[in-house]
Amino acid sequence: MTIILKKPVQTNARKRRGLWHVSLLLIVIQLVLFITPASAATESNRQGSPLLSGFELVDERPVKDLNGIGKWYRHRKSGAQVFYLQNDDDNKVFSIGFRTPAPDDSGIPHIIEHSVFCGSRKYPVNDMLSQIQKGSVNTFANAFTTADKTFFPVASKNEKELRNLMDIYLDAVFHPNFYQSPEIFWQEGGHFELASPADEPVFNGIVYNEMKSHYTAVDNRLDRAILKSLFPDTPYERDAMGDPKEMPKLTRDKLLDYHRTYYHPSNSFIFLYGNLNIDDTLKFLDEEYLGDYDQRQINASIPLQRPFEKRRTVTGEYPLPNKAERDGNTYLSLNYGIDEPLSSQLIVTMTIVDRLLMGTATAPVKTTLLGSGIGKDSYSFLLADIQQPVYSIIAEKVRDDRIPFFESTVEKTLRNLVHQGIDREQLQTIIDTVEYEIRESQAGASRGLLYNQLVLNSWMNGGHPAALLEVGEALAKIKQGVSSGYFEQFIEEHLLNNPHSSLVTLKPDSAAEKEEPIKRSLSDSEKKILFRQQKELQDWQSKANSSESIPRLTLKEIDRQEQALPLEERTEAGVKVLFHRQFTNGIAYVDFYFDTQDVPQSQLPYLYLLAEMLGNVSTDHRNYRMMDQELHEHTGGLVVEPYVFSHYKKGELIAPKLLIGISAVADQLPAALELLGDMAGHSRFDDERRLQEILHQIRTHRESALYEGGESLALSRLQSFLSPAGRYEEQGGYSYSRFVMDADDHFDSKVSEIRRNLEQVAQRALNKDGLIVSVTSGETEYPLFQQSVGRLVSALNSQYFAPETYRFPKANKKEAFITASEVHVVAQGINYSGTGQQYNGHMEVLRNVLDHGYLWERLRMKGGAYDAFSQINDGGTILLGSVDDPNVKETIDVYAQTGEFLRRFQPDEQEMNSYIIGAIGVMDNLLEPWEKGRVAAAHYMRGIKQQDIQQIRDEILSTSPQDIRNFAPLLDTFRSAQNLTVVGNGEKIMQNQDCFDSVVDIFK
């Protein structure tokens, strides 16, 4: 799994949320297609071709869908394979992957994924990945462990930087320092810690903490149980990521043996993508790395699961604190291993079948489960990046008396579909949606990374690397099957009559809650050894960690000019339009920003509730099923969400909005906008049963999000102490969760109040007055918007309501939330508005210094937290936070010492430049076409001009060490910060009770 993710630029525009919009990455992960092992293809079919830097060309073919050419090479001496997908994309990608079957549950592949970045032969730097993030303009640098592979991708628009990163990555995977330094294994895999030689040792480690947090989430536990149940005879039975219970048993020798065996060029799969110099790249690979190795036979393939005679039944447990209700918290899943010879057609078919059964508000299996009271909600799981894909149908939070009906209800619904036939129109709509998503992904800003995954999934399983890149033909065949019973037959064969199947039951277990930290009873001399090792680790971690060896671009090689985002102001049908012209592959993204300043403060929770109701309730012209069906038919996704904008550099709240956004293939725009007009102008809230159903679903999601706790809860609470915008947004955060639970608990007595409030808020919010529309598309798609927007506008209410004034009293607080997690999020903040300090570009460099120069080392490397970060907001707030952190008090101390660290900040020139370049890298983050439109619109609303952004860039580029030291007094105020949010482990929170004004138990 991901080590760290590059943080998105702060734009005050949040992530797009869709009730059923599938993200690009998801689609591609789902659309992973396989071909049958083509052993012939791996042999050179061009024996006569000349060697190119030691590489022979195995195959070359056009990849029509992507407008590119696929070139497959084999390095003769080492056996390494390279696939180059050549096209004109400037965002170039390199990745190296290895097949890494899990030998046990101790997480070896995952720990190695982390450990290779703790220093290598050429780059003896403890935290290579952080050093890369700190000082480069890469668009992606990370690593992933999946059930059967580990891969290391990087991307950049700068070819020189891509080469630098390739060199770092290759040196890391082939020549890691963990052979020489046992400290790396202790830090990542884990070690026993003791405060003094007399103490009881307790286990701690970065990957260990990450997995403890991972295992807290029920859905992760369930995914694991599903794979275990379907593949008892293969490595998929085991957890490549690591089961925290098993991780302390791993020895370093075992880890080194594993690395020696699998991290060899003969087991490597190298992917190159985009507009780059391939001859030169192959020469580099051969001379610097691959030429040193001789080919070796490595068996890393995974056997197929032996057929089942009948469905397996498996029962497991997940931790749920004692206080929570036992009954009504069971998870059930019906799972199928899909064993037919694999093809692209099969996987696209599975995607469509999944949508059909579970993916929409009218999906038959989903609605039947809900209607029969089996669970509070249900979802599906489609895993298609392994040899035998898996499909699961899951019911959440099932009451004990409903458990026996789950399996038979699903099967009965499937049988009815097969016998009565599937609704043709609905099927066609789903196929259109899938086609739409493929089209959108082909214009995606980071499509090279998606192709990387598709290539690996086929290639590592013995297929042609390009086999999954083209889906056009498979789709054409599938469409022909709509009328000939193809889908009915598929369901009958692969679901109903498939013995490779399991029924997994996960019940809440209170015993798991009481689980102690893993301890060991040891003799005094053993303790002394551990204590010494712990000292060695601390010394190693605080050793001057020079990053001089890391190759960097120079400041001269950085673009000084800030790229302008496209924005033109227009007026259509009497409404202001912001048009963002760019290539979108024929898709139009249309965002309606409704002014909600006239919604009274007391009704703000209802504004958030309204956002979740729209599109899910009936209108004057359509019932909610038709609405859902037509949304799928005419759009590629819907998002409805309250947005708050604040003044640039001032922080005061301006312009609260309700965003209703859609994306659609341009010729669908007239129908899509008509639909949106109906939704915005004519939604009805008088169907009480429907209101209750939706409330139930919202509650379920909110509850699990709260139970699993974490970052978003901590940050939203903290922001609410710091700024008016934060206080506004909190109305949709924790307070809203409580509001929803209360509404659901007392639905019968409150229903008329809920209904009345929703109607009033809709009337005020969904109003023509103050409406701004933001359109992102090419010029050719625009006229279709122009022709149809008038009809939508005329459907809206035009009554005038006076704007409201919001008053949010300041409320600093030190607060803790107890969740099921065993680790913590620890966050603290300050507000610098009114101190004379103004936001500027030096602060962007400061953020980079805090993240990579201070917090990373103190909280991740020494403290064992999975991540640590700072957030600096132009409105006047600075936040420091840690994620999956085993500590509480120690972390607060680290925050308090931030100013002290800055006072002593003395980087050399190279180090300083890397902080500057990294800050520019964050500014130049890749944005999807729709994100560009949304960010440009946010800038418009907040009054941010192009010259403001250019100024920030100029200030970043001119930052000196003194500029950073000047922030020391500001950061000193963390010592007296009167706010604190901690989310996590109850025991530790109660031990530190004196740190908090209030402790909230999420389960009470």
Ligand SMILES: [Zn+2]
């Ligand atoms: Zn990880």
